[in-house]
Amino acid sequence: MAETPPIGGTTDARFAAVADAFAANFTERGEIGASVCVTVEGRTVVDLWGGWADPDERRPWQADTLVNAFSVGKGFVALLAARLLGQGRLDVDATVASVWPEFGQAGKSSITIRQLLSHQAGLPAFHQPMPDDAIYDWAAMTAALAAEEPWWTPGEIHGYHVNTYGFLAGEVLRRITGDSPGRLLRELVAGPLGADVHLGLAATDDPRTATFVWPDFSALALEPPPPGEPAADHAAFGIADPIDADPIDAMRYAAYFNPSTFSGAGIINTRAWRGAEMPSTNTHASARGVTRIYAALVGGGTLDGVTVVDPAALAAATAEQVDGLDIVLDRPSRFGLGFQLAQPDRPLGPDPRGFGHFGAGGSLGFADPASGVAFGYVMNRIGSRWQNPCNQTLRDAVFAALT
Numbered sequence: 001m002a003e004t005p006p007i008g009g010t011t012d013a014r015f016a017a018v019a020d021a022f023a024a025n026f027t028e029r030g031e032i033g034a035s036v037c038v039t040v041e042g043r044t045v046v047d048l049w050g051g052w053a054d055p056d057e058r059r060p061w062q063a064d065t066l067v068n069a070f071s072v073g074k075g076f077v078a079l080l081a082a083r084l085l086g087q088g089r090l091d092v093d094a095t096v097a098s099v100w101p102e103f104g105q106a107g108k109s110s111i112t113i114r115q116l117l118s119h120q121a122g123l124p125a126f127h128q129p130m131p132d133d134a135i136y137d138w139a140a141m142t143a144a145l146a147a148e149e150p151w152w153t154p155g156e157i158h159g160y161h162v163n164t165y166g167f168l169a170g171e172v173l174r175r176i177t178g179d180s181p182g183r184l185l186r187e188l189v190a191g192p193l194g195a196d197v198h199l200g201l202a203a204t205d206d207p208r209t210a211t212f213v214w215p216d217f218s219a220l221a222l223e224p225p226p227p228g229e230p231a232a233d234h235a236a237f238g239i240a241d242p243i244d245a246d247p248i249d250a251m252r253y254a255a256y257f258n259p260s261t262f263s264g265a266g267i268i269n270t271r272a273w274r275g276a277e278m279p280s281t282n283t284h285a286s287a288r289g290v291t292r293i294y295a296a297l298v299g300g301g302t303l304d305g306v307t308v309v310d311p312a313a314l315a316a317a318t319a320e321q322v323d324g325l326d327i328v329l330d331r332p333s334r335f336g337l338g339f340q341l342a343q344p345d346r347p348l349g350p351d352p353r354g355f356g357h358f359g360a361g362g363s364l365g366f367a368d369p370a371s372g373v374a375f376g377y378v379m380n381r382i383g384s385r386w387q388n389p390c391n392q393t394l395r396d397a398v399f400a401a402l403t
Contacts, residue, residue: 002027006060007050009035017397018046025390026051033061033210034379034390035287038398039295041372042303046398047288053210053380064196066284067210067378068268070359071162073199073283075366076293077169078338078357079309080184081117082317085337086301086310089176092117092337099175102146111154116168117337118321122150123168124161124328125254132261136276138180142171151251152327158335159328162255163262166279169338182277192306193296196289199282201274209284210380212268212361248327255328263360281360290365290376294356298367298374318355331386346386349373349399362388364395371402 005026011019018038025031033051037044053059053067084090092114097104103111111121123145134140145167152159161168170181177184182200190197201209256263264281267273273282296303300311309317317337326333334341339355348354349368356366356375361382366375375398377391 002030005033005051005057007048008063009046009048009050010044011048012045015045015398015401017401018394019048021393021397022048022050025393029390029393030381030383031379031390032213032381033065033067034377035061035063035065036377036394037287037291037375039291039298039374040402042295042299044291049287055211055213059210061210062208063288064208064286065210066196066198066201066205066208066286067363067380068212068264068274068281069283069285069290069363069365069378070264070281070361072285072290072357072359072363072365072378073279073281074165075339075355075357076185076189076197076199076283077166077173077181077279078117078317078336079189079293079297080173080181081169081338082313083188083309084173084176085316086313090172092316096121096172100146100171102143106147106149108146108148108150108154111150113172114321114337115155116172118335119158119161119165119326119333120155120322121161121168122152122154122159123148123164124151124159125164125251126258127151127254130259132259134259135261135278136272138167138171138277141167145171151247157327158322158324158333160255160326160333161280162328163278163280164255165338166281170277170279180277181279189293189308190289193292193303193308195285195292197283197285197293199279199284200277201282201284203271203275205284206271206274209274212264213381214264214266214268252328252330285376285378287376287378290363290378291374292376294365294367294374294376297355298369298372318353347395348375349395358388358391362391364388364391368399371399373398373402 035049038046049061051061053061185199301309301314323334334343340357342348342352342354348366351370354368358364363378
């Protein structure tokens with residue numbers, strides 16, 4: 001058993017089991033560095049951080065340590081969309097092309113914003129290889145997506161838009177407001193709430209940002225390896241190389257690895273990655289920051305006198321849009337208008353009305369309206385992606401304390 005690393009913070013006595021579970025994540029489950037924060041009806045009951053912000057164990061994780069939280073950021077994109085919905089500036093049943101005219105080409109003229117926000121648009125990947133540096137070029141990425149032909153008939157099925165979602169939904173937001181998603185998040189949500197969450201991280205924040213320990217995907221390429229050569233290891237993502245002509249396999253592969261840098265392979269700790277705006281994948285946050293935003297949402301959209309979304313719009317955004325087999329993930333998924341919704345094999349608490357978003361490696365932010373719980377958890381290594389034991393044990397301990 002590994003030694004318990006430095007752990008700081010506070011825990012309400014009723015939630016002592018959460019602190020025990022957090023410590024066990026380091027000694028029993030391979031955690032390197034992490035933080036977890038929980039509020040109940042706006043009151044902080046858990047605020048813990050521990051371990052190391054670097055794999056060499058030279059920088060202890062601090063109260064304000066930031067780290068890449070991956071798809072946790074999709075929940076914040078969903079919040080921004082809900083905010084515009086509540087202001088009457090976004091009509092989810094209008095076509096995407098009505099606000100983004102170039103999008104209407106290649107058989108996409110009838111795709112609605114509702115379908116796009118709920119992963120039904122059929123655009124989880126690019127058909128043709130994209131250059132690695134395209135991820136830093138918002139105009140190039142959105143232009144390429146506007147020109148794409150859907151992989152399926154939009155609206156008939158759904159599939160998780162792993163890396164394209166942020167560019168698609170983000171461009172809709174930009175067309176309506178004139179501002180980038182990162183600026184909208186900063187000025188409309190994170191700033192007013194005092195939430196330490198960033199989409200487009202300033203260089204001045206690099207010293208307090210954890211190094212993310214990433215599998216070695218440096219050899220990845222979109223094309224399959226030559227005969228007799230080993231394929232790159234994609235076990236952390238649960239997908240296979242597209243070694244045959246199966247279009248579904250090719251789509252799943254491309255959703256993660258076209259461009260080969262799409263999911264952060266080889267570049268995740270660079271200044272270019274941290275500073276870019278890729279809303280699906282590179283939001284940086286502390287657990288406190290994630291929880292602060294969800295504390296507002298569990299309260300109907302308002303916290304400490306700051307309203308970030310209209311309650312009716314939030315209810316619409318967290319109402320089920322799709323549920324069932326996800327063609328990209330090849331397992332069930334359930335979505336509202338961008339928010340992941342609780343499902344039996346991936347609960348967000350005992351109540352099915354929980355909503356939020358998981359991130360690669362195990363990061364998680366969610367709200368459980370029934371209990372008033374807001375939860376944020378971030379860490380700096382890739383762990384199990386679907387059933388992550390580190391966030392599972394923390395969630396279980398929180399709700400056990402409430403029974």
